[in-house]
Amino acid sequence: MALSNTTILVVDDDKDILTAARYLLERHYKQVLTCAVPGEIPYLLQSGAPDLILLDMNFQPGASDGAQGLLWLERILQADPDAVVVMITAHSSLNVAVDAMKRGAVDYLAKPWDNQRLLATVSAALQLRSSRVETSRLRQSNRTLSQGQAPTIVGNSPALQEVLSLVSRAAPTDANVLILGENGTGKELIARELHRQSKRRDQVFIPVDMGSLAESLFESELFGHKKGAFTDAKESRVGYIEAAHGGTLFLDEVGNLPLHLQAKLLAVLEKREVLPVGATTPVPVDVRVVAATNMPYKQLSDPKLFRQDLLFRLNTVEIMLPPLRKRPVDLPAIARHFIGLYCHKYGKAPKTLGAEALDALTRYAWPGNIRELRHAIERAVILSQNDKLDIADFQFHNSAGADNAAPLAESAGDDADLNLDRLEYRAVTQALRRNRYVISNAAKDLGLTRAALYRRMEKHGI
Numbered sequence: 001m002a003l004s005n006t007t008i009l010v011v012d013d014d015k016d017i018l019t020a021a022r023y024l025l026e027r028h029y030k031q032v033l034t035c036a037v038p039g040e041i042p043y044l045l046q047s048g049a050p051d052l053i054l055l056d057m058n059f060q061p062g063a064s065d066g067a068q069g070l071l072w073l074e075r076i077l078q079a080d081p082d083a084v085v086v087m088i089t090a091h092s093s094l095n096v097a098v099d100a101m102k103r104g105a106v107d108y109l110a111k112p113w114d115n116q117r118l119l120a121t122v123s124a125a126l127q128l129r130s131s132r133v134e135t136s137r138l139r140q141s142n143r144t145l146s147q148g149q150a151p152t153i154v155g156n157s158p159a160l161q162e163v164l165s166l167v168s169r170a171a172p173t174d175a176n177v178l179i180l181g182e183n184g185t186g187k188e189l190i191a192r193e194l195h196r197q198s199k200r201r202d203q204v205f206i207p208v209d210m211g212s213l214a215e216s217l218f219e220s221e222l223f224g225h226k227k228g229a230f231t232d233a234k235e236s237r238v239g240y241i242e243a244a245h246g247g248t249l250f251l252d253e254v255g256n257l258p259l260h261l262q263a264k265l266l267a268v269l270e271k272r273e274v275l276p277v278g279a280t281t282p283v284p285v286d287v288r289v290v291a292a293t294n295m296p297y298k299q300l301s302d303p304k305l306f307r308q309d310l311l312f313r314l315n316t317v318e319i320m321l322p323p324l325r326k327r328p329v330d331l332p333a334i335a336r337h338f339i340g341l342y343c344h345k346y347g348k349a350p351k352t353l354g355a356e357a358l359d360a361l362t363r364y365a366w367p368g369n370i371r372e373l374r375h376a377i378e379r380a381v382i383l384s385q386n387d388k389l390d391i392a393d394f395q396f397h398n399s400a401g402a403d404n405a406a407p408l409a410e411s412a413g414d415d416a417d418l419n420l421d422r423l424e425y426r427a428v429t430q431a432l433r434r435n436r437y438v439i440s441n442a443a444k445d446l447g448l449t450r451a452a453l454y455r456r457m458e459k460h461g462i
Contacts, residue, residue: 177317
């Protein structure tokens, strides 16, 4: 069955080669174009960039130096730097084909080819094309974001200003940055601001939530894999590190990385190259790493939990984010920001925050920090029927306003409530608060894996 939206261009002066290639490839791909005269390549490119170009090295009888193939390779890449070109060559010209790969070709095929080898080469090249297109899309998205509104970082407290000062000094460099802080303090927001102020702002920003990856997939997701590297590897895949080439790689919850993979990440940072699972040749990478963790520094400094040589690599610059309870002066502005955001999102008339509600919000400890405040305000905006949000809209006890005020996870009648969703919600929120939102500890109390807890948090909007 032909693959949709896939176009392959075969350029060769031997019409028998063109016919053989077309008959074979048309069984698997939607459109196969052939060209016997290389001078027609610019017109074909203007008509629509093919996903893959198979390009002969020589177009004159007796020629074997590959000069014409290299010339047209250069012109193709000038017209489309993301073009994926596989060279076609005779066995006697393999050295020239290797030279072509140094100049930008992704692979080569020797004539006469084996059909299975041709199909495998084409499949791998198309996978690379897909990765390049996605990377280009991400670059454009990042470029658009950098030209538009900057990430919203709200507050004027001395603690926050110190953080922003560190960001402004570290961002223009390529130094690795380690962001420390409790869950919900805005670590990804700071990572994006580092990227926005960096020299890599027009390149990709790839966020990776290490806490949500199954341990068995860590290596494949980070480093990529080759087709056939393991049972389910039906096609080659570029890992997150390689996908971030030229840009910024944000490793969230890096403290969850198993020790044996910490050694491999350290090797990537030191050698600036990554070895996909099942591969024998490493791939050079140029990435700026920003890592984050909610792991307490005492645990992070324990060599039984985290490699100290990797820690030194990651925290060339270290940024500690203060919890929301340490910057109460910022809470009114943050609350008003989210009220405006969610009134707009849900088509609500503008709402204000009542004085008593603001007092209660300011004195609450917010163990889930800004993330918890955001969800509380989103719920209040959705359910409130007035133009002013008051205490009742935030599920506070009647005694709210004391320093230990807490949202109503339970009510007097909850003992008789057997609704499974509500029971699960209460169990998850209680475990998170008891463990101060340290995900690994809360998951252990609940008898869940970290990934399973993340899924339940997403389900309940926590």
